[in-house]
Amino acid sequence: MEQSSIGRIELHGFNNLTKSLSFNMYDICYTKTREEREAYIEYIDDQYNADRLTEILNHVADIIGAHVLNISKQDYVPQGASVTFLISEGPVVEVPTDTREETPGPLPTSVVSQLDKSHITVHTYPEYHPYEGISTFRADIDVSTCGEISPLKALNYLIYSFDTDIMTIDYRVRGFTRDKHGKKLFIDHEINSIQNYIPDDVKKLYQMIDVNVYQEHIFHTKCKLKNFDLNNYLFGYKKDVLSKEEQQVITEKLRTEMDEIFYGKNIN
Template sequence: MKLTPEERIQLHGFNNLTKSLSFNMYDICYTRTKEERKAYLAYIDEQYNADRLTAILSHVAEIIGAHVLNIAKQDYEPQGASVTMLISEGPVESAPSESFEETPGPLPSSVVVQLDKSHVTVHTYPEYHPDEGISTFRADIDVSTCGEISPLKALNYLIHSFDTDIMIMDYRVRGFTRDINGHKLFIDHEISSIQNFIPDTVKNMYDMIDVNVYQEHIFHTKCKLKQFDLDNYLFGYTKDKLSTAEQQEITERLKLEMDEIYYGKNRV
């Protein structure tokens, strides 16, 4: 619903609320030999190198209507990458009223809103089990904005930018701003769950758990892919190359790994 100027909250000065989204994703692979593990990590490093991650963050900045002021990026040895962007206010006079609605955000488009003193960062963490078998890739993206819009509007694009088995998302509103009468506002938009910013087509693919602290404006959602196809977790070959016993053993190891990451605890 589009709000009229009279219906919108009138603020005293700039909106000083800080809205922060942390988007954490995991990709899991079974690598039965050192050679497979090395090839998988090389593949991940190529797929998510600093240049590719810079392009992803540039699209995030486009979606939330920000100017990119500065980019620092680095590929690490033996693996991993980081990108940090400093972004500033977008070239518009007012934020669109639909920014307040609990709906999935767009894929890359010309959405623009007000921002100031904000940043977007990403760090990657390839990792593997010391006894071979399981390799994982984790990417952490943080989007922090000031102004009226929530960085949750970039969530839809981020989900579609990574082929992920597990997603863990945190959203928090910090600080306060004031209305024209000096009354403090500690949040300026309605939100009941991060899930409301995820399309139904994506939600249908994942099991989801919410842990929200409404009075503190803290929202937490984690997601684990429902369907399991062993072929999606083997690197360089398919399950028909394995015996039935091998398929069962590998499946159990992969599902255990995903459950431990999803629930945040060791289960053996």
């Protein structure tokens, strides 16, 4: 289903549409022993601690043209971290010409637009299976904006910032704004798929499924890496130290874990 073309719109006042992007990513690892598991969790907590997450969100704020009002951040014990930005309208220099187009957004550069009453949050969830040797790192990032630019323009950078085996991406436009004649507008930009905001070289790496409700301006895309290399899922060693039987068992466990996350159900 294709959307009708939306040209440049002259609004009655400020753009009151709320555009929300939820980016959910998973990194999966096989950790055979308690020592491996603890080392993996420690590695994740170091790589994605509150300070590093704050740096990532600062770049997101730059991309969507936000002025940061307040930052709240916390590293948790025993693991995990959270960061929340309250953001408002940034300094308006020029609205990017591709703001309304379905194209991937930039990596960190100076991009500015109007924005108000919005927020950016990230929460991390390192966890592990009680006895199957699987450890999983999950991060949830939410970007909610009011204004002309879509938070989808931050998606390319978010994918770039995390080592991701599986991604689940949701986008929704809520509320309405008015044009200069008072007519309600429930969306102000064209969108057929979140995939159009992901670079082609990234899309080639993933199996991707869309579930969209166009009438409600709700868009959902989930992605799973196509190629599987066991070496990428072992922490601190390579598969050569394992027997062929061990490699087969571990591969099956990892693939099952990935499929369960991707399809959202347990596989017996």
